[in-house]
Amino acid sequence: MSYCQPTQLSDLLSCLAHPNARILAGGTDLIPHLQMGLVEDPLLVSLKGLPELKRIEAKPEAIHIGPAVTLQTLIDHKPLREIYPVIGQTLSQIGALQHRQVGTIGGNLCLDTRCSWFNQSAFWRESLGFCLKKGGDICQVAPKSKRCHAVLSCDGAIALAACQARLVLLSRAGKREVSLMEFYRPNGMDHIDLRPGEFIYKILLPHAPPGFQATYFKGRARQSFDFPLLGLAIATQWDGAQRTLSFVLGGVESCLLQVQMQNLDSFLTPEQVQSAIKSCQRLARPMENAFYGPSWRKKMIASFIAQGLQQMNLIQEDAP
Amino acid sequence: MVKPPDDPRTLHYLNERIIPRNQDCHSDKTAFSVVGKTYPKPDAYEKVTGKARYTADLKRPRCLVGKLLRSTHAHARLVRVDVSKALQIPGVFACVSGSDFGELIGIIPWTKDEPVLAKDVVRYIGEPIAAVAATSESVAQQALACIDVHYEPFTAHFSPEQAMVPDAVLIHSQAPGNASKSVDWEFGEVDSAFARSQVEVSGNFHFEATTHAALETHAVLAEMGADGRLCVWSSTQTPYYLHRELATVLGMPAHQIRVIRPHIGGGFGGKSEPFGHEICAAYLAKQTGRPVKFVFSREETFLTHRGRHAMDMDLRIGYLPDEGLVMDYQALLDGGAYSSYGMITTYYAGTLNAGLYRVPHYRWKSQRVFTNKPPAGPKRGHGTVQPRFAIECLVDQLCEKLGRDPIAFRRELALGPNTETVNGLRIGSSGFVTCLEKSADQSGWYQKFRKMPFGHGIGIAGSWYLSGTNYPINPESNPQSNVQIKADRSGLITLFCGAADIGQGSDAMLRHLLAEELGVDPNRCKVESQDSDICPVDLGSYSSRVTLMAGNAAISAARHLKNQILQVIAQDWHSSTKQLMIADDRVFHLDRPEQSMSFVTALNRAESVLGALGSTGSYNSPNRGGLYRGALVGPSPAYSFTVHIAELEVDLNSGQIKMKRIVAAHDCGRAIHPQLVEGQIEGSVYMGMGEALLERYETAKGLISQPNLLEYKMPTILDVGTIESIIVESPDPDGPYGAKEAGEGPLHAAIPAIANAIYDAIGLRLYQTPFEPGQILKALESGHCYKPGLPRELS
Numbered sequence A: 001m002s003y004c005q006p007t008q009l010s011d012l013l014s015c016l017a018h019p020n021a022r023i024l025a026g027g028t029d030l031i032p033h034l035q036m037g038l039v040e041d042p043l044l045v046s047l048k049g050l051p052e053l054k055r056i057e058a059k060p061e062a063i064h065i066g067p068a069v070t071l072q073t074l075i076d077h078k079p080l081r082e083i084y085p086v087i088g089q090t091l092s093q094i095g096a097l098q099h100r101q102v103g104t105i106g107g108n109l110c111l112d113t114r115c116s117w118f119n120q121s122a123f124w125r126e127s128l129g130f131c132l133k134k135g136g137d138i139c140q141v142a143p144k145s146k147r148c149h150a151v152l153s154c155d156g157a158i159a160l161a162a163c164q165a166r167l168v169l170l171s172r173a174g175k176r177e178v179s180l181m182e183f184y185r186p187n188g189m190d191h192i193d194l195r196p197g198e199f200i201y202k203i204l205l206p207h208a209p210p211g212f213q214a215t216y217f218k219g220r221a222r223q224s225f226d227f228p229l230l231g232l233a234i235a236t237q238w239d240g241a242q243r244t245l246s247f248v249l250g251g252v253e254s255c256l257l258q259v260q261m262q263n264l265d266s267f268l269t270p271e272q273v274q275s276a277i278k279s280c281q282r283l284a285r286p287m288e289n290a291f292y293g294p295s296w297r298k299k300m301i302a303s304f305i306a307q308g309l310q311q312m313n314l315i316q317e318d319a320p
Numbered sequence B: 001m002v003k004p005p006d007d008p009r010t011l012h013y014l015n016e017r018i019i020p021r022n023q024d025c026h027s028d029k030t031a032f033s034v035v036g037k038t039y040p041k042p043d044a045y046e047k048v049t050g051k052a053r054y055t056a057d058l059k060r061p062r063c064l065v066g067k068l069l070r071s072t073h074a075h076a077r078l079v080r081v082d083v084s085k086a087l088q089i090p091g092v093f094a095c096v097s098g099s100d101f102g103e104l105i106g107i108i109p110w111t112k113d114e115p116v117l118a119k120d121v122v123r124y125i126g127e128p129i130a131a132v133a134a135t136s137e138s139v140a141q142q143a144l145a146c147i148d149v150h151y152e153p154f155t156a157h158f159s160p161e162q163a164m165v166p167d168a169v170l171i172h173s174q175a176p177g178n179a180s181k182s183v184d185w186e187f188g189e190v191d192s193a194f195a196r197s198q199v200e201v202s203g204n205f206h207f208e209a210t211t212h213a214a215l216e217t218h219a220v221l222a223e224m225g226a227d228g229r230l231c232v233w234s235s236t237q238t239p240y241y242l243h244r245e246l247a248t249v250l251g252m253p254a255h256q257i258r259v260i261r262p263h264i265g266g267g268f269g270g271k272s273e274p275f276g277h278e279i280c281a282a283y284l285a286k287q288t289g290r291p292v293k294f295v296f297s298r299e300e301t302f303l304t305h306r307g308r309h310a311m312d313m314d315l316r317i318g319y320l321p322d323e324g325l326v327m328d329y330q331a332l333l334d335g336g337a338y339s340s341y342g343m344i345t346t347y348y349a350g351t352l353n354a355g356l357y358r359v360p361h362y363r364w365k366s367q368r369v370f371t372n373k374p375p376a377g378p379k380r381g382h383g384t385v386q387p388r389f390a391i392e393c394l395v396d397q398l399c400e401k402l403g404r405d406p407i408a409f410r411r412e413l414a415l416g417p418n419t420e421t422v423n424g425l426r427i428g429s430s431g432f433v434t435c436l437e438k439s440a441d442q443s444g445w446y447q448k449f450r451k452m453p454f455g456h457g458i459g460i461a462g463s464w465y466l467s468g469t470n471y472p473i474n475p476e477s478n479p480q481s482n483v484q485i486k487a488d489r490s491g492l493i494t495l496f497c498g499a500a501d502i503g504q505g506s507d508a509m510l511r512h513l514l515a516e517e518l519g520v521d522p523n524r525c526k527v528e529s530q531d532s533d534i535c536p537v538d539l540g541s542y543s544s545r546v547t548l549m550a551g552n553a554a555i556s557a558a559r560h561l562k563n564q565i566l567q568v569i570a571q572d573w574h575s576s577t578k579q580l581m582i583a584d585d586r587v588f589h590l591d592r593p594e595q596s597m598s599f600v601t602a603l604n605r606a607e608s609v610l611g612a613l614g615s616t617g618s619y620n621s622p623n624r625g626g627l628y629r630g631a632l633v634g635p636s637p638a639y640s641f642t643v644h645i646a647e648l649e650v651d652l653n654s655g656q657i658k659m660k661r662i663v664a665a666h667d668c669g670r671a672i673h674p675q676l677v678e679g680q681i682e683g684s685v686y687m688g689m690g691e692a693l694l695e696r697y698e699t700a701k702g703l704i705s706q707p708n709l710l711e712y713k714m715p716t717i718l719d720v721g722t723i724e725s726i727i728v729e730s731p732d733p734d735g736p737y738g739a740k741e742a743g744e745g746p747l748h749a750a751i752p753a754i755a756n757a758i759y760d761a762i763g764l765r766l767y768q769t770p771f772e773p774g775q776i777l778k779a780l781e782s783g784h785c786y787k788p789g790l791p792r793e794l795s
């Protein structure tokens, strides 16, 4: 294991060009991985030497958030809280205070996917058999599957996607921009679209569209500390006289899932609510690899959607 | 002039007892100056300032790192364990395997079946196979990787059912049918009583295995002195049993061994037996001539387990209005790979069921079975938490069938003070009825039960527990607890006792008793309990025995010392010792208010006359109990009583339980140090809640699925609601100043109280722990949930 702490962006990019380079941000995900032997012999590249990556700036076209901004800084950021309360609402449900004070938003977006067969010590995995994601040739959860079903578990990504955040990715080869939805792929072994040498340079949050409103629900066993067994963000905005609704799901696949509904009136009909629930449940593929099983997690989709729409006043009170 | 306090000769004494008093018991005092008051624990400052040193913090020059190689197979023949390559690695000082040890170890003398390191066979994933001592952690890891182990797998059994099929592969050749222990009892006339019973209820219950998660993981440090004596520091609840086991396995005279128990970061039963790693540390220290230290990771602690047995229970209860209850109970215990305390667990599980309520007819059959999983053992409430869960749930059902209020019904059924259960347990004092009343008042029971809206519920359960057992684990005639006191001319009084303070505060308890009995300020009293070289034997912190046993021994010793001092002063003052008393750090003459003397002056005077001042005291338990097979496991000098009332809300959207509060009333006889009693109640309630709602020692192919504190779900502070403890005092003739236990008994009732509250909320009976949202949500969706007490269509 080796370590470097570049102080120039160009040096950072050179370090990242190393085949074993791994960014060490807050380390709340990476360090446990190292301890469990899930990451071997890395070149740890610290972001500490680059203050520019810790900035939050409101620019005309978008709010720019540096990847090394800690979760707690974002939670406490007043202007952001006013524009996008859902972000603070979501981030404050991540881990415990100690994690939020060191964990960064970039690290959160790049959090490795999780699985009860993967997040284990080398001894544990040796005893019960390695798996596709690390060292083995089958998926222990779905033995017939060719891909890994480890779960996307970063709450932050779910909320940011609902706010239509985009990422600026940078490497020596250049800069590109992707939407958060596109950033994730349905394969737990390779779930983020980062090319060799590339890193999240910036998170761009558009200024809130008209009538924007969003909320977040987290399914978990305990009220603190736990990764999402299901994360659901619901966002709505006006497109002219029509309402658009978006449901972003995490914790039930290796990538983010999204269901969108357009051309809606002020209130949803019961059929529309049911259709939203059905579509979300159809997309979700929770597996037997987290603390509560697939059936509860799927059921919670319905429950969260119903509660969320009610909270957001999208269901008429006296609707049948 | 200093005013003497009330004349103790005018105080009334407890004398309503029918049980003959044990001469080692000191319940004859009812007015106190220290007892009943809270002082900071003697170790509090060290702990909060981070100065307290736990085993893992200890540093010795030239210390080697010890590490264990663990089995990756659940059940296999060990064809080969070759450590020769490991020994060639620079920095590796020694490497040992099963063949280096002849003796099997185990806490129960009749069931020593666990090797120090696996030899010939491995019986669970995680079982230690070899141990290495090296200059650093990384060298030790490297060495482990070089040990050549060849396994020949056998069929492994992951459930008692699998292990019990005819012709199943045997886990221990001496245990046919993989049976670890069975108990078969019948008292009264069970079948005919059922035939006469007015109402009957029954159910199949499953209690999930749970494990220990004391803050401090297992750790041990061993060193050979230049004088040839072995010193072992270990995170243990039972230093004395470790001492014995070290002598036996290492073949060393016991007097050449010194066991030190440093500060302990919690035990809960997980550290109450000698372990292979402790023996290995000593052996490797002997072999290398250098100190060797093992510190377990959280995962290793989870693999060591000794947690609560998973139990399948079939229970049938009948109600006989004039007699009480008839109970037919069967239990199947998943024991894991070794006996550990299992023999006792299998008895304990049955012992306490025929008490608390009047149960004149009682049948019990229990079977503990070996499986290829880490050994289950004693966890807080040892063996009795699971069966109490089923009983209290069925008593709730009985009440409903009979249309009785659960509090009134329990009061009517309660087995009062000075009674005996059908299986021969003799109850001295009982504050159970007071617990029922106080918890009902505080929780607003009568305004809430069956009266809250759908989804909101309140539930009650009771329990009782033992304060140590009359018969110690090792059949020996020596006392169960010993105390020595040294009184110094400086005014310092030091009490020496091997009782293991594992964080529960037994040092504080002993200091309180010493100060009370002597009539002095607790701050001039000190307790030394860590070092076997200077502390007389106490058997250890298990079975909730310390307050009662070491406490009585401490009062005896203090009383002897006081008499010595008073005799000298009485002679000087030409009066009798009966006319003198010590209080508030002074000696007073009760009939001559003008005559008094500071305690330190008196101490110096006594020393000048008598020479060195010191005294001893011991506790021997009474020989009580029935005359049937197994009758000696479980009878206790005194029993504690508990009532919990749980209030909660079922989240109708998720099926998750939101705890609002648990009101827990516990009868500890006498609260010597009330804050510590409250601490024990709160900790127990918290632990019970965890087992009710979240925790499961779930294994995949024999290996725990969640070997870390993130995935083994113990509740956080946000999950538990408020815990309100009520201390009830019913002084017991056998307790020190009447005290009984408080460390385990307040746990049991939390689980059934929560189950009964869920029933009150949504009309759903739960038979399996933990009460998971999946099963609750399913029931809610099925439309079968309703508000008990209301017609279904209204709820």
Ligand SMILES: Cc1cc2nc3c(=O)[nH]c(=O)nc-3n(C[C@H](O)[C@H](O)[C@H](O)COP(=O)(O)OP(=O)(O)OC[C@H]3O[C@@H](n4cnc5c(N)ncnc54)[C@H](O)[C@@H]3O)c2cc1C
Pocket (backbone or CB within 6 Å): A022, A023, A024, A025, A026, A027, A028, A029, A030, A031, A032, A067, A068, A071, A093, A094, A095, A096, A099, A100, A102, A103, A104, A105, A106, A107, A108, A109, A110, A111, A112, A153, A154, A155, A156, A198, A199, A200, A201, A225, A226, A227, A228, B710
């Ligand atoms: C007990 C516990 C509970 C937790 N609970 C939650 C939870 O409930 N919800 C949740 O979402 N998370 C949870 N976490 C995970 C974690 O704390 C957060 O996701 C945190 O935001 C991760 O950020 P970090 O800076 O610590 O990441 P690091 O560990 O430093 O990095 C994580 C990964 O991201 C990569 N990375 C970091 N920054 C960049 C970048 N700019 N560009 C490209 N790659 C990058 C790293 O190389 C690494 O692979 C928990 C962690 C723990 C230990």
Ligand code: SF4
Pocket (backbone or CB within 6 Å): A114, A115, A116, A117, A118, A131, A132, A133, A134, A138, A139, A140, A141, A142, A147, A148, A149, A150, A188, A289
């Ligand atoms: S989903 Fe399958 S491949 Fe992926 S981590 Fe889990 S067991 Fe391994």
